[in-house]
Amino acid sequence: MEVFNQIEPIQEYLRTQRLMQKSIGLVPTMGALHQGHLSLLGACKRDNDISVCSIFVNPTQFNNPEDLKLYPRHWDKDLSILEQEGCDAVFLPGEEEMYRENPRMSLHFGMLEEVMEGKFRPGHFNGVGLVVSKLFHILSPDKAYFGQKDLQQFAIIRQLVTDMSFQIELICEPIVREADGLAMSSRNMRLNPEERQTATALYASLKRGASALLAGDDPGKIKIDNMQWLEKQGVVPEYFEIVDSETLKPVMNHFEKKLVALCVAGNVGPVRLIDNILIEKE
Numbered sequence: 117m118e119v120f121n122q123i124e125p126i127q128e129y130l131r132t133q134r135l136m137q138k139s140i141g142l143v144p145t146m147g148a149l150h151q152g153h154l155s156l157l158g159a160c161k162r163d164n165d166i167s168v169c170s171i172f173v174n175p176t177q178f179n180n181p182e183d184l185k186l187y188p189r190h191w192d193k194d195l196s197i198l199e200q201e202g203c204d205a206v207f208l209p210g211e212e213e214m215y216r217e218n219p220r221m222s223l224h225f226g227m228l229e230e231v232m233e234g235k236f237r238p239g240h241f242n243g244v245g246l247v248v249s250k251l252f253h254i255l256s257p258d259k260a261y262f263g264q265k266d267l268q269q270f271a272i273i274r275q276l277v278t279d280m281s282f283q284i285e286l287i288c289e290p291i292v293r294e295a296d297g298l299a300m301s302s303r304n305m306r307l308n309p310e311e312r313q314t315a316t317a318l319y320a321s322l323k324r325g326a327s328a329l330l331a332g333d334d335p336g337k338i339k340i341d342n343m344q345w346l347e348k349q350g351v352v353p354e355y356f357e358i359v360d361s362e363t364l365k366p367v368m369n370h371f372e373k374k375l376v377a378l379c380v381a382g383n384v385g386p387v388r389l390i391d392n393i394l395i396e397k398e
């Protein structure tokens with residue numbers, strides 16, 4: 117496995133691979149790798165000749181400096197996992213390499229960023245859009261792999277690819293969960309045992325919400341009910357939304373027939389967690 121900290125050497129490496137007609141897949145991550153990331157890498161390896169994983173804790177997408185400071189970083193462990201999993205190349209740039217200057221441009225995604233994560237994390241999707249654009253420009257993969265775990269992020273990146281005419285196919289992989297249902301996340305390792313137990317309420321609330329929706333309950337009522345239920349379980353909920361999975365527009369009544377996403381965010385102790393599920397309504 118080749119590890120690159122700088123832009124030019126990895127571009128040279130990828131140029132050589134392309135000359136040999138190799139297809140290139142990219143898995144962008146912020147490290148502290150878990151099975152969720154590895155499922156993306158598995159899909160990438162299945163579809164491409166060369167799999168590249170990037171590891172970069174992107175400062176411009178953190179609206180909370182404490183969250184950025186405490187974000188887990190263990191590059192050595194990540195690199196040995198990636199080597200074991202058969203990743204071909206890793207792009208692990210420093211901050212100065214990715215941001216030679218403070219960026220002056222900013223990206224806006226209209227309706228897509230006015231709800232949920234965009235509403236509660238101002239500037240977050242500008243940072244995501246910037247870093248993903250940089251990675252796409254630098255690495256020019258044929259395909260790029262993202263997780264449904266960050267459903268709104270995927271909608272934003274799909275818009276980015278359309279608006280900027282990136283010739284890159286996007287693939288969204290399902291959420292990998294712990295045995296008790298908690299969505300895997302690098303942030304889970306910051307939970308103490310009691311908080312770890314409380315965190316299972318997030319997925320439980322999504323399942324409650326999904327059954328209520330399928331039973332015909334009113335989406336507005338389901339949202340309020342689950343916000344209250346989460347509080348009782350010890351979570352400090354930020355939002356519980358029921359939205360169209362692509363446009364992210366709120367679903368107003370249970371007669372609408374489409375793929376619906378239930379999305380939740382909340383704080384468990386000092387850690388902010390998100391989760392979602394998709395349901396096909398009859």
Ligand code: AMP
Pocket residue numbers: 144145146147151152153155156261262263264265266289290291292293299300301302
């Ligand atoms: P992160 O390192 O948290 O920025 O995540 C990198 C990529 O892995 C993103 O596309 C995430 O959506 C995806 N991802 C994170 N957690 C999971 C999970 N539990 N299952 C599937 N994909 C995930």
